[in-house]
Amino acid sequence: MQSNQAKPFSAYQLREDFPALAQSVNGVPLVYLDSAATSQKPRSVIQSICRYYENDNANVHRGVHALSERATAAYENARGRAAKFFGAEAQEIVFTRGATEGVNLLANTLKKRVLGEGKTILLTEMEHHSNIVPWQMVAQETGAVIRYIPVVPETGMLDEDEAKRLFAGGVAIFSCTHISNTLGTVNPVQSLCAWAREAGAVSIIDAAQSAGHRKVDVREIGCDFLVCSGHKMCGPMGVGVLYGEGSLLQDLPPWQGGGEMISRVTYEGSTWNKAPHKFEAGTPNVEGAIGLHAAMDYLDAVGREEIRLHDALLVREAMGVLSSFPGVRIFGPVDESGEHAGVVSFALPGIHAHDVVTLADSHGIALRGGHHCNQPLMKKLGVPATARASFYFYNTEEDVEALRCSVEKIMRMFSKL
Numbered sequence: 001m002q003s004n005q006a007k008p009f010s011a012y013q014l015r016e017d018f019p020a021l022a023q024s025v026n027g028v029p030l031v032y033l034d035s036a037a038t039s040q041k042p043r044s045v046i047q048s049i050c051r052y053y054e055n056d057n058a059n060v061h062r063g064v065h066a067l068s069e070r071a072t073a074a075y076e077n078a079r080g081r082a083a084k085f086f087g088a089e090a091q092e093i094v095f096t097r098g099a100t101e102g103v104n105l106l107a108n109t110l111k112k113r114v115l116g117e118g119k120t121i122l123l124t125e126m127e128h129h130s131n132i133v134p135w136q137m138v139a140q141e142t143g144a145v146i147r148y149i150p151v152v153p154e155t156g157m158l159d160e161d162e163a164k165r166l167f168a169g170g171v172a173i174f175s176c177t178h179i180s181n182t183l184g185t186v187n188p189v190q191s192l193c194a195w196a197r198e199a200g201a202v203s204i205i206d207a208a209q210s211a212g213h214r215k216v217d218v219r220e221i222g223c224d225f226l227v228c229s230g231h232k233m234c235g236p237m238g239v240g241v242l243y244g245e246g247s248l249l250q251d252l253p254p255w256q257g258g259g260e261m262i263s264r265v266t267y268e269g270s271t272w273n274k275a276p277h278k279f280e281a282g283t284p285n286v287e288g289a290i291g292l293h294a295a296m297d298y299l300d301a302v303g304r305e306e307i308r309l310h311d312a313l314l315v316r317e318a319m320g321v322l323s324s325f326p327g328v329r330i331f332g333p334v335d336e337s338g339e340h341a342g343v344v345s346f347a348l349p350g351i352h353a354h355d356v357v358t359l360a361d362s363h364g365i366a367l368r369g370g371h372h373c374n375q376p377l378m379k380k381l382g383v384p385a386t387a388r389a390s391f392y393f394y395n396t397e398e399d400v401e402a403l404r405c406s407v408e409k410i411m412r413m414f415s416k417l
């Protein structure tokens, strides 16, 4: 798969491209089921970063020497690649540190355009803290109020009737995750953005869990803004993408000040560069953008629809396996009425999630346990924490079987079987 040419999908072959997956942990071959936290990186991404540092390393945009021109071209090519990946134009793509920084940028710039006393910010009850806390901070500053579209605990899906009612009440900003990192719920982002548009609201989609797992096209979704993190889609850490619809992005004020984001500076004042550079103050993460470029090439060569289908297959198997144990609770959509992405959260009866993941680690399995940066959602679900297995295209049915064996051992250890 290193050549980035489409080949028949084989998770077993694709795994070979990921050096980190070839290791043993605690004396057993690693089973990595924590891709929702961060994905592993294919060799082509790692090599693209090495190549950049070995050949082209220079600061971008400011030099006329050969290395600076090569680095600038590579950085701007990565922007063009991201635009193509999301169905946008290059000038609509801002590189950020990740989804968190993307939301913070939007909260701190949109507040000057559309927020004020009594204005509504509409979120959902399944948002990651990074799509709650920045809004709470700007709500405090501006007097705006935050409302939440409820999650139906039994199904893990949004209450759509309540969503329509909330939109009808007037909304300034609507911000929503595409896929829940805890429930695996796939939200109907197209409809939600259409309702936001009808309500005159600015719409933002958090694609942190979806961008690397399925086709995400900003025009098809119909969102005004979208954010994601490179490290969850086979790219490096510390880089992410913010998409902003052309004229809306151009209209936003800058967030951070410094080099590159200006057009002209005098001792008395400054004028701003155009978007996207207006939002990229200081030396950017060039290696990150280059690594992300390689990651997007890799994902497209694997096939984003193939990834979605493979995630769904493994998660269905994992849910079947987990539900065969007595008293196990599975969160999120469990039947055909709602699509369940490659994330499955579960609770074993009377066993704390931290014990589950610690014991699973001793079996060589990387799971995640805790509140998954969804503390209010945990409260709503009535649990302090869940264990979470998250799947990607390099996981196999053998990984699901390893999970089953591990859960069985844990259940026996706690005398639950």
Ligand code: PLP
Pocket (backbone or CB within 6 Å): 036, 037, 097, 098, 099, 100, 101, 128, 130, 131, 177, 179, 180, 181, 206, 208, 209, 229
């Ligand atoms: N949004 C969702 C749905 C996430 O799952 C995460 C990370 O887990 C984030 C946002 C934040 O991403 P980052 O920490 O890479 O900025």
